[in-house]
Each structure stands twice: as C-alpha cells, then as structure tokens.
Amino acid sequence: MVFTGIVEEIGQVISLYKQENHVLLSVQATKVLQDVHIGDSIALNGVCLTVCSFDHQSFVVGISPETMRRTNLGQLKESSPVNLERALSAQGRFGGHIVQGHVDGVGTIRSIYPEGDSLWFWVETRKEIAAFIVEKGYVAVDGTSLTVCATQDCSFQFMLVAYTQQHVILPQKQVGDQVNIEVDILGKYVNQFIKKV
Template sequence: MVFTGIVEEIGKVGSLDKEETHLLLSIFAKQVLQDLHIGDSIAVNGVCLTVCSFDDQSFVVGISPETLRRTNLEQLKEASPVNLERALSAQGRFGGHIVQGHVDGVGTIRSMYPEGDSLWFWVDTTREIAAFVVEKGYIAVDGTSLTVCATQDCSFQFMLVAYTQQHVILPQKQVGDQVNLEVDILGKYVKQFIKQD
C-alpha cells in the first residue's frame, strides 16, 4: 500500500478496546468511508492500519503490540482527533511524497511558534531517525507530508501554511506532545545500497 501524506480528513476516536493480543480502535469519519471495504488500508496519524469492520459513521482497525511500541497511537483517547488518509488508488493523483504508513518512531515537539499566517515547529527525535532527515527533503509527521526546512543535531524544523493548519491535527498539538515520524523511503534504500558495496 502507498499513501501520499495528503490528509483527507480529520476523524475522531470513538473507542479503544484492549483485546488479548491487540487494541481495537474505532474512528468516526465521513470521507474515508466512501467506497470502503473490509481489508482496505487507512493511514491513521500516518500508521497503515487494516479495516476490520465499518458502518455509515465509523470504521474499526486492529493495532498490534509492535505498532503500539513504535507509534503514539497508545496515547489516543476517546474523542482524540486523528489524521486519516486512504491508500492511493490506481487513478489517484499523487500530491505529496511516497509514504508507506510504516512509522519509524516518534518525535517530540520542542517548540511551536507563528510567523504571519504560518506555524513553525521544531521536533526532537532519535539519532537513528535524524540520520535520514535532510534539509528540503520530505518527512511524514503524523501522516502529513512535509518539507524539512532545517536540521540541527537530532532535531528538525518544518512549517505549516494556513491551509494545511486547517486540515491536519498538528496545530492542535502542544509542546512536549509526541508525533509519528516516517522518513523518506529513498534515503533508506540509498543507505542499504551503500552498505552492500
């Protein structure tokens, strides 16, 4: 499955039910329910999850322990807002960058500040993730395709324009909150290729 990092809508968590081996998460939505089928993939805050069931108001996905360890999904509560994107269809337009929905880990928001109608963020992350983050490169933050504006040690900066602020959950976050991070897959392939030489 491939996503673009262009969030389709902001959904709302309905319930979180802990099962023996996984977590069942129900999410209220509208747009992503159109033409939905059991087994379809939906990125929830950038995490590729499989639809187990749905009705005309919500859908349910299962979350494995490994996914909970690598992402911020365990921090969700009832009514938490979440970014939603369906997998790219064959006839769909590709508006962001290649996003797999395979989150590499989390980052922590260090600062948020406005400049005109733009909103700037600095995010701290691990050295392993930071190694793949480059200025003017792509990164998916909670499933949103963004351009890296600057890097510094194990931190990076990005900016949201006014339109994006109205269509993703990032402006609702606070300093200290965690965000899901997926680095550009091209960087991973380059590193693997170099290792084999």
Template sequence: MFTGIVEEMGTVKECNRQGQGFDLCIHCSTVLEGTALGDSICVNGVCLTVAKMDGSSFTAGLAPETRSRTNLEALTSGSPVNLERSVTPTTRMGGHFVQGHVDTVGVIKTFKKDEDALWVTISADDSVMRYIVTKGYVTLDGTSLTVVDVQDDWFNVTLVSYTQSHIIMPTKAVGDKVNIEVDVLGKYVERLLQFNNVASPGSAITPQFLSEHGYE
C-alpha cells in the same frame, strides 16, 4: 502505500484494549467512500486494516508492536486523528511515497507563529536524523511535510494556514509525541551504498571465449 496528503480529520469513537493490543473505532466520512473491509487506512501515519465499518465509522485492530512503536497508545475517546485512504492507480501524488510504517516517535519542542505560518520544531533520535535533509520530505502523524532546517537532534517544518486547518498538528502541545516516517528512498540509497565496494563477478564472455567458439 499513501501520499501524506490528509483527506480528513476523524475522531476516535472508542478504544477497546484487549491484552497487548486494542481495537480503535474512528468516526469519519470521507475515507469511508469506496472503502471495503480489508482495505488500508492511514491513521496518524500508521497503516491500519479496516476490520469493521458502518456508514459513519470504521474499526481497526492494533498489534502490540504498533502500540509500542507509535503514539496511538495515547489516543482516547474524542481524540482527533489524521486519515488517508491508500493510493490507487488514479491517485494524484501530491505528497511523497508514504508506507504507513512509523520509524520512530519524536517530540514537539516548540511552536512559533510567523504571521499566517506555524513553525514546528521536532526532536528525534539518531536512528532517523541521518535520513532527514533540508528541503526533503518527512511524514509527521501521516502528513507529508517539507523539512526547513536540520540540526543534530532536531528539525523543523512550517505549516501554511490551509494545512493548519486540515491536520491535527496545531491541536497538539509542546512535549506531545508525533509519529515520524522518513523518506524510504533515503533508506534504499543507504542500503545500496553498503554494497558499493563489493566486486561484481567478471563476465565469462571474453574475446578469447568468442574466438574459441567461432566468433571473429
């Protein structure tokens, strides 16, 4: 699990495509601290397992499904990526619960500068729009952001100047794809409500039962 607070921007060192999947080698520094083989690192919102590492980079493999469901397929040597290590019991929860499981890929519709802030509008499909609410959380390329406005097929977020300099979003262009993960709490609520009208079995412990067994 992650928090959506990007620890550093790494750089793709190389992509070695092998059949339907490929290996991704990323140059970085901060996220290597305390990391061991088999640990998870969030790369642009995708939870990947560290398969190899040295003092300046790590390598992770991407399964065919990950390629088809995320924007990592578009990465090339030199591409910047958002990175975050998985949480520990002592990690500060500065963002929200992020699983690293991308729900869909959205498209950047507009960028708009507003003094020091940067407004970003993202279009997304119906499969996720019902989970996106005003003032709620959404994860874009691994970054936990607050939703400002929501319409039928798009929503927008705003980035303060500090955030702009610490994530990859400002390096993108209109039309580029972004990995979207919605707040999982909304999914759990929806699932529970599906069973709201299912009657619970009545208890076998009735006043008559207690009386018949010596309880008055």
C-alpha cells in the same frame, strides 16, 4: 500500500479497547468511508492500518503490540482527533511524497511559534531517525507530508501554511507532545545499498 501524506480528513476516536493481544480502535469518519471495504488500508496519524469492520459513520482497525510500541497511538483516547488518508488508488493524484504508513518512530515537539499566518515546529527525535532527515527533503509527521526546512543535531524544523493548519491535527498539538515520524523511503534504500557495496 502507498499513501501520499495528503490528509483527507480529520477523524475522531470513538473508543479503544484491548482484545486478546491487540487493541481495537474505533474511529468516526466520513470521507474515507465513501468507498471502504473490509481489508482496506487507512493511514491513521501516518500508521497504515487494516479496516476490520465499518458502518456508515465509523470504522474499526486492529493495532498490534509492535505498532503500539513504535508509534504514538497508545496515547490516543476517546474523542482524540486523528489524521486519516486512504491508500492511493491507481487513478489518484500524487500530491505529496511516497509514504508507506510504516512509522520509523516518534519525535517530541520542542517548539511551536507563528510567523504571519504560518506556524513553525521544531521536532526532536532519535539519532537513528534524524540521520535520514535532510533539509528540503520530505518527512511524514503524523501522516502529513512535509518539507524539512532545517535540521540541527537530532531535531528538524517544518512549517505549516494556513490551509494545511485547517486540515491536519498538528496545530492542536502542544510542546512536549509526541508525533509519528516516517522518513523518506528513498533515503533508507540508498543507505542500505551503500552498506552492502
């Protein structure tokens, strides 16, 4: 499955409950349900998840223990807002960058500040993840395709324009909150190739 990091809508968590060795998450949505089928992939805060069931106003996905460990989904609670995006169709427009929905880890928001109608963020993450984040490159934060504006040590900066602020959950976050990070897959492939040469 491939996503673009262009969030289609903000959904809302209805419930989370454990079932055997995984968590079932129910989410209220509208747009992503328009052509949904059992087994379809939906990115939730940048995490590729499989639709287990759905009705006309919500869908249910299962979350494995590994996904809970690697992402911020364990921090969700009833009524939490979430970014939602369906997998890219063959007829879809590619407006962001290649996003797999395979989150590399989490980062912590270190600062948020406005400039005009834009909003700036600094996010700190692990060294192993930061190594793949480059200035003017791409990064997916909670499933949102963003351009990296600057990097410093294990932190990176990005900016949200006014339109984006109205269509993703990042402006609702606070300093200290965790966000899911997926680095650009091209960087990971190049790194792996160099290691093997």
